[in-house]
Amino acid sequence: MTAEPLLRMRGVRAFYDGVEALHGVDLTVDAGEVVVILGANGAGKTTTLRSICGLTRTTGEIRFAGQDISGAPTSSIVRRGVAMVPQGRGTLTDLSVEDNLLAGAITRRDKDVAEDIATWYDVFPRLALRRHQSAGSLSGGEQQMLAVARAMMLRPRLLLLDEPSLGLAPVIVRDLFDVLTRVNRERGVAIVLVEQNAALALDIAQRGYVLEAGTIVLSAPADRLREDDAVRLAYLGY
Amino acid sequence: MGTVLSETARDDQAGLDVIAIRLRQGRLRAVLIVLALLAAFSAWALIDGGLQLYLQRFFDGVTNGLLYGLGALSLVIVFKATGIINFAQGPMAMLGCYLALTVLDLGPVPVVAAIVVAMVLSGLGGAVLERVLIRPFDQNNHMAIIMVTLALFLGFNALAALIWGFHPKSFPSPFPQGAADAIVIAGARLSYQAIGTAVLVVATVVVLEAVLSRTRLGLAFRCVASDVERSRLLGIDIGRTVQFSWALAAAVGTLGACLIAPSTYVDPGFMNKILVYAFAAATLGGLDSIRGALVGGLLTGLSVSLVTGYLPGVGSELGLVVGFAVIIAVLQFKPAGLFGNRAMERV
Numbered sequence: 001m002t003a004e005p006l007l008r009m010r011g012v013r014a015f016y017d018g019v020e021a022l023h024g025v026d027l028t029v030d031a032g033e034v035v036v037i038l039g040a041n042g043a044g045k046t047t048t049l050r051s052i053c054g055l056t057r058t059t060g061e062i063r064f065a066g067q068d069i070s071g072a073p074t075s076s077i078v079r080r081g082v083a084m085v086p087q088g089r090g091t092l093t094d095l096s097v098e099d100n101l102l103a104g105a106i107t108r109r110d111k112d113v114a115e116d117i118a119t120w121y122d123v124f125p126r127l128a129l130r131r132h133q134s135a136g137s138l139s140g141g142e143q144q145m146l147a148v149a150r151a152m153m154l155r156p157r158l159l160l161l162d163e164p165s166l167g168l169a170p171v172i173v174r175d176l177f178d179v180l181t182r183v184n185r186e187r188g189v190a191i192v193l194v195e196q197n198a199a200l201a202l203d204i205a206q207r208g209y210v211l212e213a214g215t216i217v218l219s220a221p222a223d224r225l226r227e228d229d230a231v232r233l234a235y236l237g238y
Numbered sequence: 239m240g241t242v243l244s245e246t247a248r249d250d251q252a253g254l255d256v257i258a259i260r261l262r263q264g265r266l267r268a269v270l271i272v273l274a275l276l277a278a279f280s281a282w283a284l285i286d287g288g289l290q291l292y293l294q295r296f297f298d299g300v301t302n303g304l305l306y307g308l309g310a311l312s313l314v315i316v317f318k319a320t321g322i323i324n325f326a327q328g329p330m331a332m333l334g335c336y337l338a339l340t341v342l343d344l345g346p347v348p349v350v351a352a353i354v355v356a357m358v359l360s361g362l363g364g365a366v367l368e369r370v371l372i373r374p375f376d377q378n379n380h381m382a383i384i385m386v387t388l389a390l391f392l393g394f395n396a397l398a399a400l401i402w403g404f405h406p407k408s409f410p411s412p413f414p415q416g417a418a419d420a421i422v423i424a425g426a427r428l429s430y431q432a433i434g435t436a437v438l439v440v441a442t443v444v445v446l447e448a449v450l451s452r453t454r455l456g457l458a459f460r461c462v463a464s465d466v467e468r469s470r471l472l473g474i475d476i477g478r479t480v481q482f483s484w485a486l487a488a489a490v491g492t493l494g495a496c497l498i499a500p501s502t503y504v505d506p507g508f509m510n511k512i513l514v515y516a517f518a519a520a521t522l523g524g525l526d527s528i529r530g531a532l533v534g535g536l537l538t539g540l541s542v543s544l545v546t547g548y549l550p551g552v553g554s555e556l557g558l559v560v561g562f563a564v565i566i567a568v569l570q571f572k573p574a575g576l577f578g579n580r581a582m583e584r585v
Binding site: 102 | 258389465474
């Protein structure tokens, strides 16, 4: 084993239709770590997550679990254990809840899929009740729960979450973050969290990055970020 | 654990799927309207021409309709996976039919075996076609891909003419087709050919539904049909899944052509007319619904058979006009079709 982190981005530039959206991002995530990315709208947070999944054209180096994944097709990156919950839930709305969970494990060849589905129904009993309904008919909170369970069905080593709290009632957000904390602690899944709710995100994260206009301007442990005046003013609002 | 999401929903909330209920009601209403129209026309037809004639038209309509449904099915499969309409589907099925004929020419093979061989070959052909001529294009640029399928439409017609000539050939039926091979109900003939065709079409739909709902590849197909980018994040290889849909559509199309051919004849353009009916059926049923394709086919077949059979001045040559009328009426009143969720945006 080398001391290499689980995920390492070095000098990553990302492009949309030839326009550069990330200007050389350096970012690392250790195994089992929770990292938060803060930043204003349009700073490149979503682009960073999309770059890791191979959904955006990039240059520079992206390594996952000791292997170069820059330029690899998304399907091969996902198969290595990178699951993403995109902004706006990311469930397949035409499919039933159960089919969504099955689809989450579509790349797995082992026999424990049914067992895992039962586990996630235990965590989110409301999903079990609605297992035959289409995902599109669920409430926003239920859809986000389904999106997280669906992503976990991959048994990922790295979970990417893009604004999971968006549009959810505060009490549901708290529940969601409880589950994320448990996923991280009990299963050792590393998490990269892009989140507007910076206070909550910094509570569960060990480290954080601040992204501004496509560049990382600050990188520090979570408690240091919470103390930082600029961060407090811009993202914590006090 | 928290409070809200871990809390068990009350029993009366379970299964309360408002969207699904509303969708079902909308569908039911639309189907009832169409059935009422058909019933009204049928009542008039019965009074006008008597039971025997009506039953004969009805049997013809159902048999043809099921075949249109099969054609519609091959359009729906590709549309679901890609969002495009494959205009080359008719000529592709025609090529498949010629393949079956060629196999029959090679030696004494049962017709069914020749059809199966042709289906397998066209499936492979569909897969190659997707890889070579469809995938290189930007999959979001639907117009470009539709242009490719239009080019293929012309190209395949010309290719078939080049290889097999314009001379119409007859195609043997896999079922007994003699004058006596029929059930007679109230004087109207229901041929074994028609019954066999109906059984095969329904069996195809049942098998297809089973493949799509029970296999890993079927799940991948449904995911891609629902949302391409989210499917990519599940680790699904989009290209392979789309390729599977092209292969499946090609095989289903070939089966349809081989079942239609015995009652027509085979020449390079023989599927083009059927393609129009298949469009009508797919539009009516909903371009993204497999069951809808079958129902749409049945309704189109019945409409064409009854309208051309009863309305004075509308001869069988004007059947295509009925097909177009169905398409226009659906786009006007229910763009998503009877069972569809996605409306056709622009073609």
